Amino acid sequence: MESNTLIRKVHMNCPLCDKTHEVEERKRIASTIIKGKEVAYEERYYFCANAEEDENEFETGAMTNQNLLNARNAYRIQMGLLTSDEIVDIRECYGLSQVDLAKLLGWGEATISRYESKAIQDEAYDIMLRLIKDNPLQALELLKKNADKFSLSKRLEIRAKIVENLDSYGKEFLSRQTFAGEYANFEEPSDSNGFTVLNIDKIEAIISYMAEKVNNLYKVKLMKMLWYGDALAFAENGCAMSGLVYRHEAMGALPIGHYSLMNLERLNVQEEMGYNYDTMLHIYPITDIDYSVLSDNEKSILDKVIVKFSDYKAKDIVEYMHEEKAYTQTSSGEIIPFSLAKEIRTF
Ligand SMILES: [Zn+2]
Structure with a gap:
């Protein structure tokens, strides 16, 4: 845990010595416990050379949030769950807002926003997200099922985007599904x-x-x-x-x-x-x-x-x-x- 890397030097108001001076932005590999698992992740912090040892580090609110996100993503990778970036990618490939993706999946409106920022998804939610990641047909099915949650124009817009995906990577996926199906036995x-x-x-x-x-x-x-x-x-x-x-x-x-x-x-x-x-x-x-x-x-x-x-x-x-x-x-x-x-x- 001792080794750290200097990222850059910033002139700022230092809350530790209450002066405006040059502080170092640093990063290191830290470890924390999430849901009972020890997780290693990249942590960023500021270092003040004027302050006493043991009290010479501080974080801004944004840094703390990013560090937490890094720790949760490290946990996700360790547990084979989608990371928050991967969830964003799935959403963007269908051109959906956080609320619309949550609606499409039949979830509470704030669910996706939570998964992209702070909460770690349960496995059942992870499986659902992967289903639509790999298979636009699945997304189309869900759109039918949850049609009443969207206005007609919104529904048509989402539908067009899904069909676009079907034409590209959907073809590859479907051709693999067909072939793999012959090996079910x-x-x-x-x-x-x-x-x-x-x-x-x-x-x-x-x-x-x-x-x-x-x-x-x-x-x-x-x-x-x-x-x-x-x-x-x-x-x-x-x-x-x-x-x-x-x-x-x-x-x-x-x-x-x-x-x-x-x-x-x-x-x-x-x-x-x-x-x-x-x-x-x-x-x-x-x-x-x-x-x-x-x-x-x-x-x-x-x-x-x-x-x-x-x-x-x-x-x-x-x-x-x-x-x-x-x-x-x-x-x-x-x-x-x-x-x-x-x-x-x-x-
Ligand atoms: Zn200082």
Whole structure:
């Protein structure tokens, strides 16, 4: 607690020695107890060099408020609750006043104002706020439910703003919801998912990573490469990478929900006309993707799969996969267990 940092020197009327002189504005990491938890937070204060030790610090009212806010936000972060800034962001993305957001959620009019300034929200309130943060459809539902709390013109104004949000990040969220919904039966680690639960961030990174290093990557080949990546990870580490569950299909292993997988909003998939006027899905890297979700070990596994198959045509990799035990020992439509997948031929 001893270390502190000088922020700046201010000429001001010092309440400690009752003179106007230069005092130092400082900050340090302080600790306090909130709801029974010890919380570390940034505290600001003024320091007077003329006053006696132990009585040489003071705070203005504004500083005290900011310090309390910092402490409460530190508590929120520690407890996984939205911070006051995040609550402001949610409100602003819907263009709502504090009172209007409270009304939309069916709460007392002063609730949001309290959460943005002093009180810490209960978990139930936090969950409600997160619902509308991630899903504009939820906000639309709430607007219907609490319609009588708004004037018609206000309601239309809020509605337009929600629809605007639906068009942007709502699409990405909904495409993920649809895909994740196909994995409702696989929420527990098991032999079907290689003891890894579905991780969409990672799947997007894996696909983009492969697309960066493989020229002309199309869906059929990608599906096989995903399976080989997971199978190899399982063989080496005892757990798969992506959480995808694969079925035995005519063209080899195919992940459950592969249509909605290809529809994930963030993926860079372009429809191209193939032979016989078939639509082919060409997969490109995602711009600005964060590969930090992949560990070095996972990247090295992906690199092995990429080196092995980069020159294979779709037909070649399908034929290659057809020889795997995972394929010969399962029948059409069956889920390919990872206990069989780990017996892939050596790379
Ligand atoms: Zn002083």
